[in-house]
Each structure stands twice: as structure tokens, then as C-alpha cells.
Amino acid sequence: MRILFTAHAGKSHLRLLIPLAQAAVRAGHTVAVADDESMREESVRYGLPFFPAGFDWSKDPFCVEAMALPLFRGDQEAYEDGLVRCVLGPPALAAARDLLGIAADWHPDLIVREGEEMGGLLAAEKLGIPHVAVAGGSTHLLPPAVTHAPLNALRAEFGLPGTDEVNCAYRHGLISWLPAECTGDDLDPRTLRHYRQTAPYRSDDGSLPWLAELPDDKPVVYASIGTMAPSMPWMSDEVLNDVIEAVCGLDCTALVSIGVGRDPEDFGTVPAHVRLITEWVPQDVLLEAADVFITHGGHSSIREGLRSGTPMLVTPMYDDQPNSAEHVADVGSGINLPACSVTAETVTEALERLLSEPSFRLRAAAVRRSVLACPPVEQLVTDLEALVAATAQEETCASW
Incomplete structure (x- = not known):
């Protein structure tokens, strides 16, 4: 064929x-x-x-x-x-x-x-x-x-x-x-x-030795706004800055993808528990290691988040993202926080709920079982x- x-x-x-x-x-x-x-x-x-x-x-x-x-x-x-x-x-x-x-x-x-x-x-x-x-x-x-x-x-x-x-x-x-x-x-x-769904293989997939070195006494929060949003900084940087400010004040290990090739200095100085990622990384692997996923709500990210069973904070900006964010909230796997409502305070509040309320983790696991079925x-x-x-x-x- x-x-x-x-x-x-x-x-x-x-x-x-x-x-x-x-x-x-x-x-x-x-x-x-x-x-x-x-x-x-x-x-x-x-x-x-x-x-x-x-x-x-x-x-x-x-x-x-x-x-x-x-x-x-x-x-x-x-x-x-x-x-x-x-x-x-x-x-x-x-x-x-x-x-x-x-x-x-x-x-x-x-x-x-x-x-x-x-x-x-x-x-x-x-x-x-x-x-x-x-x-x-x-x-x-x-x-x-x-x-x-x-x-x-x-x-x-x-x-x-x-x-x-x-x-x-x-x-x-x-x-x-x-x-x-x-x-x-x-x-x-x-x-x-x-x-x-399965994770596709790319020839530049590689090992992530630093992943094994993350502290084992704190939850891992992974944040990414996809492949398209970084090319539109007038929309995405405000959200990224608020997300970074929120995780800087949270007792966690934070991994924040800011876009391939971008300069971390654009986002200021961050504490040691926050890692700004500027290279391509296999997102499905990071999601397996994360306790919470902050995403813009792109279809690929939503699919991978549901597949991994990771509770999500979705900050939709445009296109299909509001619809996807509603689906995540409807099935109980996460929180829908539209980009227009994003501040460091609202992100912090949502992350604290996702990390402390068992219902999000349990529902995310149930949806993952539906994916696997x-x-x-x-x-x-x-x-x-x-x-x-x-x-x-x-x-x-x-x-x-």
C-alpha cells in the first residue's frame, strides 16, 4: 500500500x-x-x-x-x-x-x-x-x-x-x-x-540526563506554549512572564519552555528551582515526569497531556485553544484559565489547586485510561x- x-x-x-x-x-x-x-x-x-x-x-x-x-x-x-x-x-x-x-x-x-x-x-x-x-x-x-x-x-x-x-x-x-x-x-x-495515539520518533531525540537529577522532594511543573506562539511574542510573552513569576514563588521544580533559540535573559533572572528551556525537547517525555502541565491548549499539547495523565492548567489564546481548554475542564483533567485572565496571582492560585486537590490527578488518570483503551x-x-x-x-x- x-x-x-x-x-x-x-x-x-x-x-x-x-x-x-x-x-x-x-x-x-x-x-x-x-x-x-x-x-x-x-x-x-x-x-x-x-x-x-x-x-x-x-x-x-x-x-x-x-x-x-x-x-x-x-x-x-x-x-x-x-x-x-x-x-x-x-x-x-x-x-x-x-x-x-x-x-x-x-x-x-x-x-x-x-x-x-x-x-x-x-x-x-x-x-x-x-x-x-x-x-x-x-x-x-x-x-x-x-x-x-x-x-x-x-x-x-x-x-x-x-x-x-x-x-x-x-x-x-x-x-x-x-x-x-x-x-x-x-x-x-x-x-x-x-x-x-503514540509518540512519534524523531532522529534528534536524545537523552535528558538532567531530568534524573531533579530534586525528589518537590513537585515538577512543566510549562510550554507550543511551537507557534513563541513566533507571536505580542501574544505569548505576557503569559510566559506571568507563568514564570508564578513558578518563581512556588515550592516546586519548574521547567519552562520559552521557545527554541530564545534568550533566557529576555525573561530576567530566575531562581535555581526554575529552568528556562531554549532547546527542542521531547514533550511527551517531560510530561511523564511532570506533576502539572501548563499549556496554551494547542491540539498536540492537549493530546499529549491527556495521554500522559498529567493535570493541566490551560491558558488558551486563540484558534482551537479555547475549545480544547473547555474539553479539559469538562472532563475534570485540569483548569481553563483564558490568557486574558492570566496574571501571576491567578496562575499561582490555579497551580496550588492542581497540586493539592486529588480530584484533578484522579480524573487525569481516568482519562488516560480511556486513551489507552x-x-x-x-x-x-x-x-x-x-x-x-x-x-x-x-x-x-x-x-x-
């Missing part, structure tokens, strides 16, 4: 696909990643062949006007509208054209796309092969009622017939790395299946094999 994985520029978007891609390789299948050129190095770190497709949204005038400007203004409603226009607009058409060129020589049997990447859907329909989506943080903003009409418009522009099928964006399958209790009613249940990624590979085999037998694209 030959599987082409498609995403749009963003490390967290690509990371969503990596566990399945690596599992498919282990099962003997041929895989490749198609994404914006800026993701080539990241794909290679995961040991996966790469094809350039589409363009970098952050540098495209249409996407900047539709998404980046509302983000800069803090207008979440306009941002969500812009996201839909980009996902179902020019970026999808550009990616689809590139994917057809790749497919002419590479001949995929299946396209697995990140939930916000629609070029893979268009290319798959043109090729007559199935496409399966992996739900990301913003997939809840793209329900069938929202995607149906714009997708038909894209089909017409791409020379494809329209369809009356409302659920056409996910007709062949929708994958979630979270258990049902953590997705709520956001995703369409008709083609949705839940699987157990999902079928493994190896079963997902088997299910995709069956989907491709059924398509070959029926001479039309099957669904699971």
Missing part, C-alpha cells in the same frame, strides 16, 4: 500524521509526506520521504489578510471565518494541483490528510482513490454543514462534479487520537473512529488496508 500524507505548513499539523505514517512504515507500506517546502526538514527528522506541495500560508497575502490580521487584533470570530475561507479556498487548490503532479509518478493508493488540509481531498477525488482525515484542533470548525457548499465550489473550479452528500469531507473516514469523551459533539460520528495505531493501519482493498474490489471508493 502506498500512502501519501498531506498537511499544510505547521509542525503541529504535520506531527498529527506522524504516528500513523511511522506505523505504516513498520507494517511494510510505502509512505511519503506532501507539505509546504518549509516542512521538509521536519519530515526528514521523522525519517519520512518528502514532496513539496502547496505554499506557506503565513507568507500568502490572502491568508495573512484572512487569518493573521484578525489574530493580531484578537478577533476570534473573524479569525475562525478566515480559517474556513483559507481551508476551503486558494491554498486547497494550489496543494491539489501539486499533489496531482506528485501522484503522476508516485501513484498513491490512499491519501491521509490533516483535517484542515483540503487539497488532499480534491486530489484523491480526481485520482479516484479514498481519502481519510485525521482530526486536528480546528476540525470542529469544519463540520459538514460548513464544508459542503464551499467544497462543491472548489470541485467545480477543479473540474470535479459536485455532490449532494453533506458529509463528503469525511466520507471515507475520520480519525481522532482522542477518546470520545474528549471530543464531545464536535466531530461527525458517522465516519469517526478513535485510536490510541482505544485501539492501537497498528489496528488503524489494518483498517486502512481493508479500506484500500475494498476500494479495489468495488472499483469505487469505499468507506469504513
Whole structure:
């Protein structure tokens, strides 16, 4: 089986696909990643062949006007509208054209796309092969009622017939790395299946000897605001400064990721029990060692926090983060503290609750068991094999 994985520029978007891609390789299948050129190095770190497709949204005038400007203004409603226009607009058409060129020589049997990447859907329909989506943080903003009409418009522009099928964006399958209790009613249940997430392997994964040297008489608090937020310091640095001030006054060991390559001096002098991390580290490993996780609420971080059973303080800023923070609070695994309400005092109060109230730890452990109860990624590979085999037998694209 030959599987082409498609995403749009963003490390967290690509990371969503990596566990399945690596599992498919282990099962003997041929895989490749198609994404914006800026993701080539990241794909290679995961040991996966790469094809350039589409363009970098952050540098495209249409996407900047539709998404980046509302983000800069803090207008979440306009941002969500812009996201839909980009996902179902020019970026999808550009990616689809590139994917057809790749497919002419590479001949995929299946396209697995990140939930916000629609070029893979268009290319798959043109090729007559199935496409399966992996739900990301913003997939809840793209329900069938929202995607149906714009997708038909894209089909017409791409020379494809329209369809009356409302659920056409996910007709062949929708994958979630979270258990049902953590997705709520956001995703369409008709083609949705839940699987157990695994930590992807990167070639630059290394040992963390300093982790074993941390004091054993204090709780460990780990804080990170993801891969995107540090590139937007006008939004993230205020939160980081308040988090650092809070942990400086807390009786704990604090590990704070401030962004790869950033200067710790930007955040002032910190006491010995606070470590500011400026290099890439495997977050899933740190979460196994942490008693509390402070996160911005990005989808990758939420998935990893739930998987590790670590109680979370979520400080959502934009995009899918408020929705994810609500899910964490609803299942009892943590506290939702919107970025606009973050101060050193509110962070301190929330951390004291997370460290002292047993209910957060118990609920986080229960949710972790729900994650572990999902079928493994190896079963997902088997299910995709069956989907491709059924398509070959029926001479039309099957669904699971």
C-alpha cells in the first residue's frame, strides 16, 4: 500500500500524521509526506520521504489578510471565518494541483490528510482513490454543514462534479487520537473512529540526563506554549512572564519552555528551582515526569497531556485553544484559565489547586485510561488496508 500524507505548513499539523505514517512504515507500506517546502526538514527528522506541495500560508497575502490580521487584533470570530475561507479556498487548490503532479509518478493508493488540509481531498477525488482525515484542533470548525457548499465550489473550479452528500469531507473516514469523551459533539460520528495515539520518533531525540537529577522532594511543573506562539511574542510573552513569576514563588521544580533559540535573559533572572528551556525537547517525555502541565491548549499539547495523565492548567489564546481548554475542564483533567485572565496571582492560585486537590490527578488518570483503551495505531493501519482493498474490489471508493 502506498500512502501519501498531506498537511499544510505547521509542525503541529504535520506531527498529527506522524504516528500513523511511522506505523505504516513498520507494517511494510510505502509512505511519503506532501507539505509546504518549509516542512521538509521536519519530515526528514521523522525519517519520512518528502514532496513539496502547496505554499506557506503565513507568507500568502490572502491568508495573512484572512487569518493573521484578525489574530493580531484578537478577533476570534473573524479569525475562525478566515480559517474556513483559507481551508476551503486558494491554498486547497494550489496543494491539489501539486499533489496531482506528485501522484503522476508516485501513484498513491490512499491519501491521509490533516483535517484542515483540503487539497488532499480534491486530489484523491480526481485520482479516484479514498481519502481519510485525521482530526486536528480546528476540525470542529469544519463540520459538514460548513464544508459542503464551499467544497462543491472548489470541485467545480477543479473540474470535479459536485455532490449532494453533506458529509463528503469525511466520507471515507475520520480519525481522532482522542477518546470520545474528549471530543464531545464536535466531530461527525458517522465516519469517526478513535485510536490510541503514540509518540512519534524523531532522529534528534536524545537523552535528558538532567531530568534524573531533579530534586525528589518537590513537585515538577512543566510549562510550554507550543511551537507557534513563541513566533507571536505580542501574544505569548505576557503569559510566559506571568507563568514564570508564578513558578518563581512556588515550592516546586519548574521547567519552562520559552521557545527554541530564545534568550533566557529576555525573561530576567530566575531562581535555581526554575529552568528556562531554549532547546527542542521531547514533550511527551517531560510530561511523564511532570506533576502539572501548563499549556496554551494547542491540539498536540492537549493530546499529549491527556495521554500522559498529567493535570493541566490551560491558558488558551486563540484558534482551537479555547475549545480544547473547555474539553479539559469538562472532563475534570485540569483548569481553563483564558490568557486574558492570566496574571501571576491567578496562575499561582490555579497551580496550588492542581497540586493539592486529588480530584484533578484522579480524573487525569481516568482519562488516560480511556486513551489507552482505544485501539492501537497498528489496528488503524489494518483498517486502512481493508479500506484500500475494498476500494479495489468495488472499483469505487469505499468507506469504513
